[in-house]
Amino acid sequence: MYCITKILNNNALLATEQGKKDERILLGKGIGFGKKTGDLVESKNGVQVYTPAGTEKRSSAMQVVNNIDPVYIEAAGRIIQEAEKVFDSVRRDILLPLADHIAFAARRQQNDAFFANPLIQDIKILFGKEYAVALESRKMVEDLTGYRISDDEAGFIALHIHSGLSGEQVSETLRMTQIIDESIQIIEECAGYKLQENSHSYIRLMSHLYYMVIRSKTGEAVNVELNDFMKQKYPKATQIAQIVCEKMESRLHKSLASDETGFLAVHIQRIIAL
Numbered sequence: 001m002y003c004i005t006k007i008l009n010n011n012a013l014l015a016t017e018q019g020k021k022d023e024r025i026l027l028g029k030g031i032g033f034g035k036k037t038g039d040l041v042e043s044k045n046g047v048q049v050y051t052p053a054g055t056e057k058r059s060s061a062m063q064v065v066n067n068i069d070p071v072y073i074e075a076a077g078r079i080i081q082e083a084e085k086v087f088d089s090v091r092r093d094i095l096l097p098l099a100d101h102i103a104f105a106a107r108r109q110q111n112d113a114f115f116a117n118p119l120i121q122d123i124k125i126l127f128g129k130e131y132a133v134a135l136e137s138r139k140m141v142e143d144l145t146g147y148r149i150s151d152d153e154a155g156f157i158a159l160h161i162h163s164g165l166s167g168e169q170v171s172e173t174l175r176m177t178q179i180i181d182e183s184i185q186i187i188e189e190c191a192g193y194k195l196q197e198n199s200h201s202y203i204r205l206m207s208h209l210y211y212m213v214i215r216s217k218t219g220e221a222v223n224v225e226l227n228d229f230m231k232q233k234y235p236k237a238t239q240i241a242q243i244v245c246e247k248m249e250s251r252l253h254k255s256l257a258s259d260e261t262g263f264l265a266v267h268i269q270r271i272i273a274l
Helices: 058-066 070-086 092-110 120-126 128-136 138-145 151-166 170-191 200-218 227-233 235-252 260-272
Strands: 002-009 012-017 023-027 048-050
Touching: 002 023, 002 070, 012 070, 023 070, 048 070, 048 092, 058 092, 070 092, 070 128, 070 138, 070 151, 092 138, 092 151, 120 128, 120 151, 120 170, 120 200, 128 138, 128 151, 151 170, 170 200, 170 235, 170 260, 200 235, 200 260, 227 235, 227 260, 235 260
Parallel strands: none
Antiparallel strands: 002 012, 012 023, 023 048
């Protein structure tokens, strides 16, 4: 049982579980209808329970709740539910950051302040399933809020969903995506032409760059020594890989394993040989 501390609207409220102090957000059709502060409610089937923010102080989390129209909190909850149909587990503490983002995006749309997502193509490839969930959620979000999620905004929402899967902050995922995008730009500049984004080699290259960044954080070894072979057989691809690795190290403020160069060169050779 939960004790209501604040009614947000007919479908959303704040409450504390009996015997505990931490507040939760409860979302469910009609859960707040006819209720008042102090009433008890049950967490029945169809009621979604969310921790306001696992990494923020309680006061700041409640301040966020008070500054967001509850309809956007509902919309964020619907997106998370859609994500939970696709993925095994989604961290529910992304609810408020996601709701805040949707509210901000809706205000931009109302003011005709379109914001292009320069990383949309990278996001589609790196976080394709998350992006698909964002697109699938468009109709229900529009029905609730009157706001239509654009393709570009769907990319940003995909980053929030990925945050709920990986535990990374959205800002960190965005920075990682930017680093990968910069790496692709370096390869294109060195190759002298734009790469074919729809090719399997391009997708494999993007995936490889993504896991290079992940390995730089975890310290996982590559265990594939290809440097000497690639340098002798494919010097151009190796030279490009060296430039990319140096730039990546600069952006990550971390050293990459020496074997990363030869391994990356394999993927670069595949795509520049097309």
